[in-house]
Amino acid sequence: MKVAIIGTGYVGLTTGVCLADLGHHVICVDNDLEKIEKLKRGESPIYEIGMEDLLRKNLKEGRIVFMNEIASAVKESEIIFVCVNTPPKKDGHADLKYVEQVTKEIALTQCNHGDYKIIVDKSTVPVKTAEKVKETLARYGAKEAMFDVVSNPEFLKEGTAIKDTLEPDRLVIGVDSEKAKEKMLELYKPLIDKTHVPVKIVPVRSAEIIKHGANTFLALKISFANLIAFMCEDVGANALETLEAIGLDARIGSQFLKPGIGFGGGCFPKDIAALKKTLEILGIDGSLIDSIERINETAWQRFVKKVEKELWVLDGKLIAVLGLAFKSGTDDIRNSPALKVIEVLKANGARIRAYDPQAIENARKVIPDIQYCSDPYDAMKDSEALLVCTEWEEIKTLDPKKIKETMAVPIVFDGRNVFDPQKMKKAGFTYFGSGR
Numbered sequence: 001m002k003v004a005i006i007g008t009g010y011v012g013l014t015t016g017v018c019l020a021d022l023g024h025h026v027i028c029v030d031n032d033l034e035k036i037e038k039l040k041r042g043e044s045p046i047y048e049i050g051m052e053d054l055l056r057k058n059l060k061e062g063r064i065v066f067m068n069e070i071a072s073a074v075k076e077s078e079i080i081f082v083c084v085n086t087p088p089k090k091d092g093h094a095d096l097k098y099v100e101q102v103t104k105e106i107a108l109t110q111c112n113h114g115d116y117k118i119i120v121d122k123s124t125v126p127v128k129t130a131e132k133v134k135e136t137l138a139r140y141g142a143k144e145a146m147f148d149v150v151s152n153p154e155f156l157k158e159g160t161a162i163k164d165t166l167e168p169d170r171l172v173i174g175v176d177s178e179k180a181k182e183k184m185l186e187l188y189k190p191l192i193d194k195t196h197v198p199v200k201i202v203p204v205r206s207a208e209i210i211k212h213g214a215n216t217f218l219a220l221k222i223s224f225a226n227l228i229a230f231m232c233e234d235v236g237a238n239a240l241e242t243l244e245a246i247g248l249d250a251r252i253g254s255q256f257l258k259p260g261i262g263f264g265g266g267c268f269p270k271d272i273a274a275l276k277k278t279l280e281i282l283g284i285d286g287s288l289i290d291s292i293e294r295i296n297e298t299a300w301q302r303f304v305k306k307v308e309k310e311l312w313v314l315d316g317k318l319i320a321v322l323g324l325a326f327k328s329g330t331d332d333i334r335n336s337p338a339l340k341v342i343e344v345l346k347a348n349g350a351r352i353r354a355y356d357p358q359a360i361e362n363a364r365k366v367i368p369d370i371q372y373c374s375d376p377y378d379a380m381k382d383s384e385a386l387l388v389c390t391e392w393e394e395i396k397t398l399d400p401k402k403i404k405e406t407m408a409v410p411i412v413f414d415g416r417n418v419f420d421p422q423k424m425k426k427a428g429f430t431y432f433g434s435g436r
């Protein structure tokens with residue numbers, strides 16, 4: 001099928017590349033010319049495992065093209081995915097100006113008489129956005145019979161985006177017409193045949209709520225894990241074992257119950273704030289979400305307090321920070337708790353040497369005035385404390401003996417529980433985990 005993807009951010013690019021790999025003809029559109037040129041050369045603007053290989057393969061086989069003009073992509077496609085960003089406004093509400101702009105351009109495109117096209121909301125949007133999209137189409141002259149609007153939320157995680165898209169847990173397709181349902185099933189047929197993925201066909205409004213609901217529930221699980229971890233720390237229990245046992249109940253599940261210094265990234269903070277705003281507009285008490293957010297802030301703040309308490313004076317101390325990205329497997333530093341920790345330590349006069357396998361370039365743009373190192377051991381050279389803020393495999397597998405020889409004082413604050421406390425103590429470290 002012929003597919004247009006408007007917006008080549010994380011979601012758009014992954015969707016485009018994966019649909020091309022499933023055999024469709026994909027036109028990706030973005031207004032960032034530099035990005036389009038890069039993509040045409042087969043260079044991915046984001047760090048994502050498998051992305052560049054898949055991009056190059058499909059470019060070579062002629063199934064994916066990149067351009068900056070919406071109109072010709074719309075004219076040529078049966079299905080148009082809207083994957084533009086929906087950044088948070090100051091009040092937490094999703095800013096839908098790019099969605100509106102793209103919809104308007106689609107409406108103004110001169111299509112052939114009798115054409116039928118599907119507009120798919122792939123961006124994470126609040127409930128009833130599809131209705132607004134329909135209204136916008138009509139306002140700018142599109143014929144009602146020509147377009148159906150579908151909601152098809154994306155559940156990919158950064159770092160495993162390709163795998164999550166090609167081997168998803170479920171496909172959610174929100175449709176209000178039989179014709180749109182048939183087309184969407186035709187689009188996903190290669191994936192359904194290959195993976196036997198469960199497909200949930202629901203009304204559009206339900207699909208719109210599923211994405212915000214799923215992300216909020218995952219964030220809730222993490223905050224719950226952190227709450228238990230705070231308690232375990234204060235009474236001398238072990239949060240990891242406690243949460244593992246809690247998660248063994250099949251009704252609860254063990255995933256997303258890892259305590260640490262909190263969640264970050266471009267999705268959870270934004271999506272839970274947006275759901276809270278929607279609840280507020282509907283007059284529904286959303287204080288559960290306030291608690292999720294508050295606990296998430298407390299997680300990194302308690303970590304800093306632990307450091308302050310142990311080191312006593314921060315002014316002038318040399319502190320190594322390993323991990324800057326909001327999680328491993330990505331160069332994304334948006335809402336990363338690591339950077340919040342660094343800001344406080346820095347404000348208290350600590351000298352920071354930091355390392356991350358992928359995120360240094362991005363971190364430098366936000367915090368330019370600390371020392372960035374290209375090697376983890378270099379970062380911890382002569383340091384008086386070592387902080388682990390991201391659970392990179394490379395950090396997990398560092399040699400405790402070598403760490404001890406490199407540091408001036410062997411104190412480790414492990415914000416992500418990457419090290420074995422017994423081994424660290426045996427190796428002569430003063431070791432602080434998270435929740436144990």
Ligand code: UDX
Pocket residue numbers: 154155156157158159215218222255256257258259260261262263264265266267268326327328
């Ligand atoms: C998330 C959703 O998982 C994904 O389905 C959605 O499409 C986009 O938002 P992402 O933001 O890429 O994906 O990251 P994710 O892997 O979910 O992790 C989010 C944050 O939670 C990270 O900061 C991670 O370190 C933290 N986390 C995760 C925990 O602190 N504990 C856990 O047990 C799991």
